[in-house]
Amino acid sequence: MAKAEVKVAKRYAKALLELCAPAELEAVRDALNEFARLWSTDAHLRGALLNPAIPSTSRNAIVSDIADKIKPGHKTFCSFLLLLVQNARCNVLPEIARVFSNMIDELKKLLSLEITSAFEVPEGEKGELQKKIQSQYGAMASLDWKIDGSLLGGLLIRAGDKLLDSSVKGSLEKIRSRLAA
Numbered sequence: 001m002a003k004a005e006v007k008v009a010k011r012y013a014k015a016l017l018e019l020c021a022p023a024e025l026e027a028v029r030d031a032l033n034e035f036a037r038l039w040s041t042d043a044h045l046r047g048a049l050l051n052p053a054i055p056s057t058s059r060n061a062i063v064s065d066i067a068d069k070i071k072p073g074h075k076t077f078c079s080f081l082l083l084l085v086q087n088a089r090c091n092v093l094p095e096i097a098r099v100f101s102n103m104i105d106e107l108k109k110l111l112s113l114e115i116t117s118a119f120e121v122p123e124g125e126k127g128e129l130q131k132k133i134q135s136q137y138g139a140m141a142s143l144d145w146k147i148d149g150s151l152l153g154g155l156l157i158r159a160g161d162k163l164l165d166s167s168v169k170g171s172l173e174k175i176r177s178r179l180a181a
Helices: 003-019 022-041 043-050 056-070 075-086 090-110 123-140 168-180
Strands: 112-117 142-147 155-159 162-165
Touching: 003 022, 003 075, 003 090, 022 043, 022 056, 022 075, 022 090, 043 056, 043 090, 056 075, 075 090, 123 142
Parallel strands: 112 142
Antiparallel strands: 112 155, 155 162
């Protein structure tokens, strides 16, 4: 695939990611993969959507009908596919689906939080934090709680390769390194 097409695919995939609510990303990924599979395997569909002799209203009707069968009532998904048809970008659809899927996988890694505390956190507080995160990011967010007494207090939160250290131990180590410098 040409470099320009990969760039276009990334741009469209990112736009779709930003348009979708976090809770519906998995369903939209499945729907987009299904449409990309149809696009790749159905020569009649490709011919109809790429043929400039077919009126745009007919092409839009075809896409709307297929989108409604794949993901009933989802206006964002349908509008996204119509935009691809309107901008003559359907040929990049399989790459868009691949990039979109990769973006969701990366987002999932970031939403898998490992929280380490110095002491056992009450179940009520754990549940409250879990609800807040999942209401904002959907079922993709998960929390894994650990205890490490050497932290002395505070929390250590790891998301993928990112680390937020608000522990007493981490603060003391920062102070020590500043004093040693």
